[in-house]
Amino acid sequence: MTATIVPAERRVIYRRPQALTEKSTHYCPGCGHGIIHRLIGELLDEMNLTQRTIGVASVGCSVFAYDYFNVDFVESPHGRAPAVATGVRRARPDQFVFTYQGDGDLAAIGTAEIVHAAARGELISVIFVNNGIYGMTGGQMAPTTLLGQKTTSSPLGRESGAQGVPIPITEMLAVLPSVAYAARGSIANPQLIGRAKQMLKRSFEIQEKKQGFSIVEILSTCPVGWGMTAGEAMEHVEHDVVSTYPLGVIVDRVKGDK
Amino acid sequence: MTAAPVLMKGNEAMAEAAVQAGCDAYFGYPITPQAEVLEWMARRMPELGRTFIQAESELGAINMGLGAAATGARVLVSSSSPGISLMAEGMSYMAGSEVPIVLLNVMRGGPGLGSIGASQSDYFQATRGHGHGDYRTPVLAPSSIEEAVALMADAFEIAERYRTPVWVLTDGVLGQQMEPVVPQYRTPARHEFDWALSGTGGTREPRVVRSLHLQPYELEEHNTHLQQKYAEIARNETRFATEDLDDADICVVGYGTAARVARTACERARANGIKAGIFRPISLWPFPAEALAKAAAKVSAVVVVELSAGQMIEDVRLSLEGSCPIYFVGRTGGMIPTPGEVLETIRNAALEAEPDYWLPAGETATSTPSTKTAEKCPESAVGLYPVELFE
Numbered sequence A: 001m002t003a004t005i006v007p008a009e010r011r012v013i014y015r016r017p018q019a020l021t022e023k024s025t026h027y028c029p030g031c032g033h034g035i036i037h038r039l040i041g042e043l044l045d046e047m048n049l050t051q052r053t054i055g056v057a058s059v060g061c062s063v064f065a066y067d068y069f070n071v072d073f074v075e076s077p078h079g080r081a082p083a084v085a086t087g088v089r090r091a092r093p094d095q096f097v098f099t100y101q102g103d104g105d106l107a108a109i110g111t112a113e114i115v116h117a118a119a120r121g122e123l124i125s126v127i128f129v130n131n132g133i134y135g136m137t138g139g140q141m142a143p144t145t146l147l148g149q150k151t152t153s154s155p156l157g158r159e160s161g162a163q164g165v166p167i168p169i170t171e172m173l174a175v176l177p178s179v180a181y182a183a184r185g186s187i188a189n190p191q192l193i194g195r196a197k198q199m200l201k202r203s204f205e206i207q208e209k210k211q212g213f214s215i216v217e218i219l220s221t222c223p224v225g226w227g228m229t230a231g232e233a234m235e236h237v238e239h240d241v242v243s244t245y246p247l248g249v250i251v252d253r254v255k256g257d258k
Numbered sequence B: 001m002t003a004a005p006v007l008m009k010g011n012e013a014m015a016e017a018a019v020q021a022g023c024d025a026y027f028g029y030p031i032t033p034q035a036e037v038l039e040w041m042a043r044r045m046p047e048l049g050r051t052f053i054q055a056e057s058e059l060g061a062i063n064m065g066l067g068a069a070a071t072g073a074r075v076l077v078s079s080s081s082p083g084i085s086l087m088a089e090g091m092s093y094m095a096g097s098e099v100p101i102v103l104l105n106v107m108r109g110g111p112g113l114g115s116i117g118a119s120q121s122d123y124f125q126a127t128r129g130h131g132h133g134d135y136r137t138p139v140l141a142p143s144s145i146e147e148a149v150a151l152m153a154d155a156f157e158i159a160e161r162y163r164t165p166v167w168v169l170t171d172g173v174l175g176q177q178m179e180p181v182v183p184q185y186r187t188p189a190r191h192e193f194d195w196a197l198s199g200t201g202g203t204r205e206p207r208v209v210r211s212l213h214l215q216p217y218e219l220e221e222h223n224t225h226l227q228q229k230y231a232e233i234a235r236n237e238t239r240f241a242t243e244d245l246d247d248a249d250i251c252v253v254g255y256g257t258a259a260r261v262a263r264t265a266c267e268r269a270r271a272n273g274i275k276a277g278i279f280r281p282i283s284l285w286p287f288p289a290e291a292l293a294k295a296a297a298k299v300s301a302v303v304v305v306e307l308s309a310g311q312m313i314e315d316v317r318l319s320l321e322g323s324c325p326i327y328f329v330g331r332t333g334g335m336i337p338t339p340g341e342v343l344e345t346i347r348n349a350a351l352e353a354e355p356d357y358w359l360p361a362g363e364t365a366t367s368t369p370s371t372k373t374a375e376k377c378p379e380s381a382v383g384l385y386p387v388e389l390f391e
Helices: A033-046 A061-068 A081-091 A103-109 A111-119 A169-174 A190-208 A230-244 B010-020 B035-047 B058-070 B081-086 B088-097 B123-127 B145-162 B172-176 B216-236 B256-271 B289-296 B312-320 B339-353
Strands: A053-057 A072-075 A096-102 A125-130 A179-186 A213-219 A248-252 B006-009 B025-028 B051-054 B075-079 B101-107 B165-171 B178-181 B240-243 B250-253 B276-281 B283-285 B301-306 B326-330
Touching (some): A033 A190, A081 A111, A081 B025, A096 A103, A179 A190, B006 B010, B010 B165, B025 B058, B035 B075, B075 B081, B101 B145, B123 B165, B145 B216, B172 B256, B240 B289, B256 B276, B312 B326, B326 B339
Parallel strands (some): A053 A096, A096 A125, A125 A213, B250 B276, B301 B326
16 A cells, blocks of 8 residues: 655745845855845845835945845945934835944944934834954954954954953943843854844834834854854854853833833 | 015024925034024924934034935035034045035134134135045035025035035135025925935835945946036036126135125225226136136236135136236135235235336336235235225
8 A cells, every 4th residue: 555645735935035136145155144134134025124125234244235135225434324324214204224234333433323323212223243353354353352352453362451342332222211122143053043033023123113223233253354164153153252242132122121 | 576684694594595495304513603503403494394413423414414315305414614524424425426415514714623713714625525536516605695595505406416415615704694685595396316215115126325336447437427427517507706807907806705805805996996806706616717717818917815825726726827917815714804905915916917007197116016926925915005095
């Protein structure tokens, strides 16, 4: 007696989100930008936002984000993305607006802009990709570089006396009452990627409900800048980086946490 | 029926002119002597349901401007000299991204923190592009509050027509003074922009407003396009005014507040028998070079008046190409040339061109009446002549 195997109806279980273009990214192997782009793309699709989204690209590796998203984009000067996004959102209150910024962009040259956009409670979603290094310019020390970490501009390792301490800017922003939501996720493994997506989703919902400013920091990788393989870089994020930058929701004022 | 003049402060009149021109969003930061623009907008814009933000810095203000203007909104940003320097970054990006915006600079003395007195020492900055890169920005320089009101609407129109940042360049005198004005407000027509960000709506390809062209050949192509645009602006948007030049022997060149001082000096010169007239550039870029050269061809000398150590004079020299002697009167740091100082220079220019200028027929000058050479700082000359004779 033989069982008849009826082929299951073909169904799509994985595909490129409509919000992403078909263009191959220029990102290095093991870089986290591709994963984070995809999470944003999935959410824009799922939340039906693609058609009324304006993205703000910052300066750094992710400046070319506008090549990879099927949405309107404006390119901002280095660090000024929250100011540019403020202008966009105020002029077009019907649009969903997000910035996509690296740690050099947001936590060094753009510190004033991010603090004041947060203080004003601008209705934008800030996606803050923290890989602790200036990737595009060749791996120099960032404000978020870990203590002891060697970079091309801290060749002996970052030392707090001379080079200051890593800036936990998301925690610093979270103390402002106008910040509706601040969280830190990671892309170090599939489970964490899922959690990061939930954080982004929460941020997007908060903007859609006009509940305030939100920021999601995502710990990411820079294997080339770190001098690691892609696998080593992911493990470094999962086991080492988190001790300086702990994961989790820092504040959710809409829910009433904290 | 002509409307009755109202007494208006320059900064407030310019702010209201922008409101009436349909300005959708204003971004600024407090700095003297332009703070009243910010204050006026703080009240007026929310009243009309429009956007007003006092930014965290001039960097913030200009980049909020970039964001709003990238969506096609009509945007004004204002500041004064030190703040304008901080805005160079955003202006360069907007020139590169072809984003229309109007930047109002109420100039004060520099360099550095300088003084809060009126100055025209940002001429180079405004007319030479301001920030990094190969670009130009149209610069409109009113010399009265009434003209400032009119030029504000023109500035938005030029900005939108050519997709370019445009300056309205004034100084602390014009910003702070009050004078009777019959404001000719105007709202330029609105256009649909095929580049403005609005969300794709699912009906069109995504739009990107950017200045990055990583491939050198692509950037050169883009720059060539920009240069062609600037050539078109130079052809179409060159503006100037002349006063009493038809029979003039001396042509006094000044813009903004300097032109007002020049006017008084020219009136006094004529009262004393020297035929002086005024050439007043209104667009500082594009500079009215051709028109100035034509005007200078009919005079014996040109006198340049500025509230600076001599900046526009370089454009005057480029325009005249050595065809005519050029004299200079300038004060810096917030000081303003007096009509007497300008008159002094006009007189010297006239005498050096023709030593017998005032002498009755038959008499000749016994010596060259001026120890002062062309283009020297006028202060050295003050007191050498009985200026009071002309006052």
